[in-house]
Amino acid sequence: MSIRIQNWGRSLDFNADQVLYPASEDEILTILSNATFNRKTVRIIGSGHSWTNLIVTSDILVSLDRWQGITEVDPGGKWVEVKSGTKLLKLGNDLWSMGFAMENLGDIDVQSIAGALNTGTHGTGKDFGTLATQIHAITIALPTGELIEVSETQNHDLFKAGQISLGALGIITRYKLKVVKAFNLEYISKLGKIRDAIDNFDKYNNEYRNYEFYWFPYTEEVQLKLVNETVKPIKDGGFMRDFDDIVIENMGYFALSEWSRTHKKFYKPFSKFSARGVPKGTWRNHSNKIFATKRWVRFKEMEYNVAKDKFQECITEIIETIHKRDFRVHMPLEVRYVKADDIMISPASGRDAVYMAVHQYNGMDYQEYFRTIEEIFWKYDGRPHFGKMNTMKKEQFIQTYPNWTQFSRIQHECDPKGIMLNDYLKSIF
Ligand SMILES: Cc1cc2nc3c(=O)[nH]c(=O)nc-3n(C[C@H](O)[C@H](O)[C@H](O)COP(=O)(O)OP(=O)(O)OC[C@H]3O[C@@H](n4cnc5c(N)ncnc54)[C@H](O)[C@@H]3O)c2cc1C
Helix, strand or coil: CCEEEECCCCCCEEEECEEECCCCHHHHHHHHHHHHHHCCCEEEECCCCCCCHHHCCCCEEEECCCCCCEEEECCCCCEEEEECCCEHHHHHHHHHHCCEECCCCCCCCCCEHHHHHHCCCCCCECCCCCHHHHEEEEEEECCCCCEEEEECCCCHHHHHHHHCCCCCCCEEEEEEEECEECCEEEEEEEEEEHHHHHHCHHHHHHHCCEEEEEECCCCCEEEEEEEEEECCCCECCHHHHHHHHHHHHHHHHHHHHHHHHHCCCCHHHHHHHHHHCCCCEEEEEEHHHHHCCCCCCCEEEEEEEEEHHHHHHHHHHHHHHHHHHCCCCCCCEEEEEECCECCCCCCCECCCEEEEEEEEECCCCCHHHHHHHHHHHHHCCCEECCCCCCCCCHHHHHHHCCCHHHHHHHHHHHCCCCCCCCHHHHHHC
16 A cells, blocks of 8 residues: 655655665665665655655655664764764754754754755855765765765765765765754844845854844845854743744744735735734854744745855845735745855855745745746856755756766766656756
8 A cells, every 4th residue: 555645845745655664774775675676766755844856756765764863973072973864853952962063054953864964955154054064974875785984085976976965876874974062052033124134244144153034025124033152141032932933933924824825915914014023032042942943834935046146136136026026925035145065966066155045835826936036046047955946957957056967977876777766856867
């Protein structure tokens, strides 16, 4: 009997013949060799938080939920080795109890570490690359039957391909992750103006370790999120912060989003209302707790980055287009900064990048909105987040990612029978 799978964003709904939960590397290698023998397609699911067709298969879906935890700590304290199915929430807590932390994170902590790394998940901050830049070494089970460890100094090209691989090379079983000493962060949230957020982008990035903003369509308003390291005492707001997070931000937002979905003219007042309701305050806590937010309201998301020197022109065109076309949207546009890296198919490869993400509440039309904004991103040589909705074709990937062809060649070498490729991955590699 086949098993129905849906992702978090409800953009995917498919049936897999089998969902397997290996608990050892031997079991993982056996899955790959059986699939090769029986000519089955294998895909791996982390937490199903990507919107794109990466995890889709009608054959075998592998979940590493039974393969979690820290396995080794570098005696010098520079890295820890972690099983690839470990969820970020658990990883953050386990690291904290050992006096470590990851230097930077995105804005949720429910993904598996392999799921997050493999799509180029990122946070924000001019000194930080995608999370995959924090990888020190990777152990990967290849469809050819080998289990090998790769790093900057061992099998360099496969390491650079494996850092962000969309699960197309094999099943990654372990990561050695670079870690830093545990630290606390102070987070300030306040209302600002869109022109200031854009014009003073460099200034904010210089003053704050992690700077991002959310612009509310049909307003001049943004939520500024300003984060720096702190040694001041923890101030997390306790029950009231949870209450705000869960009841006001998520449940209130859900109720009003439903209203917006069913009442055609409500999107502009709601966007203005959301801007006014931006949480204002200062919180201090362990770094992993400050980075993570709760997301209970389901939406579709498309995110692209452009080279930093094209950001101001690109975002100005997006804002003007939303206003001119009067898209029915109340959810904000999010803007973050990611440092250039040298990962083979990283969206930030070779350029400091500004990521811009558009959101649409589930159940409201997103196609025309996303298509129009995507064409603007293409005009500015935009590169999509692999986990978020996009319609890029192979030729465009080749044009926009300098090492796409090299990655495709490595993919074919690692997986000569193509068992890791579903229809979507076949179409882009
Ligand atoms: C509410 C929400 C908030 C988000 N916030 C951010 C954010 O702040 N920043 C950001 O950049 N992104 C963000 N994302 C996107 C998200 O981080 C990525 O889509 C991420 O890939 C999801 O991780 P996952 O564990 O759910 O992986 P999945 O979506 O299940 O899988 C992602 C990819 O990883 C592969 N994979 C998983 N495990 C392995 C393995 N062991 N070996 C090889 N391949 C593997 C899968 O096959 C697939 O190709 C957000 C998504 C949501 C829904």
